[in-house]
Amino acid sequence: xxxxxxxxxxxxxxxxxxxxxxxxxxxxxxxxxxxxxxxxxxxxxxxxxxxxxxxxxxxxxxxxxxxxxxxxxxxxxxxxxxxxxxxxxxxxxxxxxxxxxxxxxxxxxxxxxxxxxxxxxxxxxxxxxxxxxxxxxxxxxxxxxxxxxxxxxxxxxxxxxxxxxxxxxxxxxxxxxxxxxxxxxxxxxxxxxxxxxxxxxxxxxxxxxxxxxxxxxxxxxxxxxxxxxxxxxxxxxxxxxxxxxxxxxxxxxxxxxxxxxxxxxxxxxxxxxxxxxx
Amino acid sequence: xxxxxxxxxxxxxxxxxxxxxxxxxxxxxxxxxxxxxxxxxxxxxxxxxxxxxxxxxxxxxxxxxxxxxxxxxxxxxxxxxxxxxxxxxxxxxxxxxxxxxxxxxxxxxxxxxxxxxxxxxxxxxxxxxxxxxxxxxxxxxxxxxxxxxxxxxxxxxxxxxxxxxxxxxxxxxxxxxxxxxxxxxxxxxxxxxxxxxxxxxxxxxxxxxxxxxxxxxxxxxxxxxxxxxxxxxxxxxxxxxxxxxxxxxxxxxxxxxxxxxx
Numbered sequence: 001x002x003x004x005x006x007x008x009x010x011x012x013x014x015x016x017x018x019x020x021x022x023x024x025x026x027x028x029x030x031x032x033x034x035x036x037x038x039x040x041x042x043x044x045x046x047x048x049x050x051x052x053x054x055x056x057x058x059x060x061x062x063x064x065x066x067x068x069x070x071x072x073x074x075x076x077x078x079x080x081x082x083x084x085x086x087x088x089x090x091x092x093x094x095x096x097x098x099x100x101x102x103x104x105x106x107x108x109x110x111x112x113x114x115x116x117x118x119x120x121x122x123x124x125x126x127x128x129x130x131x132x133x134x135x136x137x138x139x140x141x142x143x144x145x146x147x148x149x150x151x152x153x154x155x156x157x158x159x160x161x162x163x164x165x166x167x168x169x170x171x172x173x174x175x176x177x178x179x180x181x182x183x184x185x186x187x188x189x190x191x192x193x194x195x196x197x198x199x200x201x202x203x204x205x206x207x208x209x210x211x212x213x214x215x216x217x218x219x220x221x222x223x224x225x226x227x228x229x230x231x232x233x234x235x236x237x238x239x240x241x242x243x244x245x246x247x248x249x250x251x252x253x254x255x256x257x258x259x260x261x262x263x264x265x266x267x268x269x270x271x272x273x274x275x276x277x278x
Numbered sequence: 279x280x281x282x283x284x285x286x287x288x289x290x291x292x293x294x295x296x297x298x299x300x301x302x303x304x305x306x307x308x309x310x311x312x313x314x315x316x317x318x319x320x321x322x323x324x325x326x327x328x329x330x331x332x333x334x335x336x337x338x339x340x341x342x343x344x345x346x347x348x349x350x351x352x353x354x355x356x357x358x359x360x361x362x363x364x365x366x367x368x369x370x371x372x373x374x375x376x377x378x379x380x381x382x383x384x385x386x387x388x389x390x391x392x393x394x395x396x397x398x399x400x401x402x403x404x405x406x407x408x409x410x411x412x413x414x415x416x417x418x419x420x421x422x423x424x425x426x427x428x429x430x431x432x433x434x435x436x437x438x439x440x441x442x443x444x445x446x447x448x449x450x451x452x453x454x455x456x457x458x459x460x461x462x463x464x465x466x467x468x469x470x471x472x473x474x475x476x477x478x479x480x481x482x483x484x485x486x487x488x489x490x491x492x493x494x495x496x497x498x499x500x501x502x503x504x505x506x507x508x509x510x511x512x513x514x515x516x517x518x519x520x521x522x523x524x525x526x527x528x529x530x531x532x533x534x535x536x537x538x539x540x
Contacts, residue, residue, distance in 0.1 A: 062441050088447035098442035102460040102537045111456065112446035144537040164447070 008168050008200050009036040009059065009077075014068035015225075016054055028054050030225035031068070036168060039198040043211040045261060046221030047268035052204045053095070055226070056172050059202070061086035072167065088112055091161035093171040099145040099157050105132070106141035108156065112164045124163070131159045134196070135189040151182040155189050162199060171203040175210065184242060187213060195239045208261065212253050213240060220260045223268035230260045326507035331514070334507035343496075350485065350492040351519060353409075354477045357416025361473060365421050366466060369428020386425060394419040394476060395483055402488050412484040412492075419476035427469025431462035464538045467531030474527055478520040493519070 011034045017025035028051040036042045046052050057063035059070060064083035069076055078084040091112075092098070099108050109128040113119050119127070132138060135155045145153050154174055161169050175183045191214065194201065205211055211218045212234055220230040234253060236244055244250050310328045317327035326334070372379045372386075397418055405411035435458060443457040485494025497512025532539040 060441070060445060086441060086444035088445065090445070092441065092445045094438055094442065096438060098438050100439060100442070100457065100460070102463075102535065103456075111448070115443075115449070115452050115456075116447040146537060160446075 006038040007035045007071075008038045008073060009034075009202065010071040010074075011035070011055070011059070012069050012071070014055065014058065014065050014070060016051065016058065016063070017066045027225040029065075030227045032221075032226060032228055033068075034219055034228060036200060036202055038200050041194060041199075041201045041203065041214055041216045043203045043205060043215035043218045044221060045205055045208060045211045045218060045257070046226060047223050047261065047265040048206060049268055049272070050221045050223050050264070051226030052206075052221060053172055056092075056170050056202070056204055058083070059168075060084075060090055060092050060170050088116055088164045089167045091164065091166035091169050093154075093157050093161050093169065093174045095172045095174065095176055097145070097150075097153050097157060097177075099153055099160065101145050104142050104144055105137065105148070105156055108145070109160045109163055112160065116164065118164060128159070128163060131163065132156070135159060135193065149182070150178055151186050154178065154186045158190060158193065162193065162197075168200045168202055171201060173204050173206070175205075175207075183210070188242075190214065191238070191240055208254060208257050209245065212236070212250060212257065213245065218257060220257065220264070223264045223271060229264065232256060232260075324506070326510055328510075331507045331510035334505070335511045338508075338511070346491055346493055346496050347515060347519065350481050350494065350516075353412045353481045353484075353489075353492065354416050354474070354523065357413045357418075357480070358420045358474055358477045360413075361417045361420035361424050361477075362470060365424030365473075366428050369425045369466075370432060370462075372425075372429050373432025383429075386422070390422045390426065394422075394480055398483060398487055401484075408484075408489040412481060412489045415480040415484040416477040419480035420470075420473035423469045423472040423476060424466075427465050427472070428462065431465030431469075432458070434465060435461050460535070463535045464531070467527065467535070470527050470531070471524055474523045475520060478516065478523065482516055 011032055014029055014032045015027065016029040017027050019025045032051075032055060034042070034044070044052050044055070054063060058065045058078060061078070061084040065078055065080060067080060069079040070084070071077060072084075072089065076082070086092075100111070103111065106125065106128055109132065110121070110124040113124045113127075114121060118124075129138070129141070132141065135158070137152060137155055137159070140148060140152060140156075145156070148156065157174070175186055178186060187210065193199065203211075203214060215234045218232045218234060219228050220232070221227065222229045232253065236247075236249060236253075314327050314329070317325045317330075319325075368382070372382055394415065398415065401411045401414050401418075402408075405414055439457055439461055440453070443453045448457065481492065482494035482497070485492035486498040489495060493512055493515050497509055497516070500506070500508030500512055528540075
């Protein structure tokens with residue numbers, strides 16, 4: 001591969017209109033274009049309601065697009081009237097946690113590879129144990145998600161997602177519900193995974209600090225209808241540590257990002273006020 | 279990390295469960311005491327005391343008594359198992375197929391509000407033997423809560439789990455056995471729990487009205503032959519076996535859904 005940039009996922013002029021019966025459609029996404037490059041950590045930030053999750057759902061195959069197309073490795077994944085079906089090449093880490101509560105930790109992690117017959121059970125178990133150990137989850141393989149802390153659950157779900165070596169990981173505000181301390185810990189583990197083995201990540205958040213801390217590239221989306229407003233490269237060195245948060249470069253990026261998004265957040269807020277007043 | 283419970287936590291746990299059993303025992307003793315008090319009051323009819331009822335139980339021939347108990351249990355068991363065997367798959371089909379849902383759901387909705395007891399006259403007319411009639415009644419009592427809860431369990435599956443399963447590459451078949459069914463089981467078992475109670479209600483009603491033998495018939499005959507202490511014996515037996523069947527279902531439910539054990 002060397003240092004050639006391979007585009008894994010190409011989102012081209014994607015629009016999404018929600019049809020509501022008896023009303024004109026609501027435009028959720030407007031001509032969105034993003035390229036996700038192999039082994040790159042791409043983060044999408046935008047105000048709430050801007051269509052970030054809609055975009056992710058379209059890529060994952062949970063929703064369909066109205067216009068434009070999405071290519072995965074150069075071939076069409078989704079176009080109007082032809083939505084993609086969910087699959088292990090695009091693993092999703094869910095906002096509200098998608099671990100199966102009826103499976104123990106190890107069963108959850110091994111589910112995907114066993115479901116696809118990708119590897120025999122013994123191999124899946126070894127791999128799962130190895131990955132779990134890397135994110136500090138070595139002693140919990142028999143626990144049900146219910147008896148884990150929220151931070152453990154998030155880490156486990158990430159492990160479950162990377163078990164099958166997806167082409168791209170889709171992460172939908174995965175750390176949203178975590179308290180600040182736990183969030184920091186889980187972010188560190190995610191970066192550790194990212195640094196030790198190459199992964200292509202498409203990560204959604206509305207937390208600017210999180211965005212810069214994790215990303216190679218941050219795409220700012222406008223308020224609804226969501227459009228890509230700005231793309232910011234984050235050239236901070238890796239591996240990254242929490243100390244980086246006070247470096248001048250980090251603060252400069254944060255400023256730049258804040259400027260870009262503050263306007264949109266205001267617009268989103270006003271839009272919300274107007275709709276509430278109607 | 280999960281810390282092992284230390285000694286003091288363990289003994290606190292024990293003390294808690296001890297207190298719980300003391301409270302449970304207290305309520306039973308209080309019921310017996312109130313009952314004794316009421317029975318001791320000079321009413322115009324004699325009300326058998328707990329002691330008199332216990333004596334009546336001991337005076338019963340053990341063999342016919344056991345036969346009556348077994349008979350009722352068997353009637354409940356058969357009707358309940360048929361209801362589960364038909365109701366759970368039917369509920370799942372209604373969940374899976376819009377076509378079957380449109381066909382059957384209105385029917386279920388119309389039939390469900392009819393109290394199962396209202397079916398007794400029809401059942402007596404229709405079934406050739408009283409045995410099949412009673413089994414039909416226990417089946418009927420259990421059937422609707424089972425179907426209904428299975429449908430509710432299906433529609434209550436969080437879409438996220440279905441999405442996660444598909445993303446992980448599970449086939450339809452694996453989705454059903456490893457995602458859909460496990461997530462439904464607690465709701466199905468809640469239905470089974472309600473259902474077995476109604477089965478007991480129906481067996482007692484059927485036995486009192488038309489069937490030969492069983493705890494319901496025993497209780498009704500005790501009334502007709504003016505052996506009043508036996509009425510209480512019959513009631514207590516129904517209570518005990520009703521409780522035991524609920525208990526068994528809870529154990530089974532906890533065994534299949536360890537993650538949701540209560």
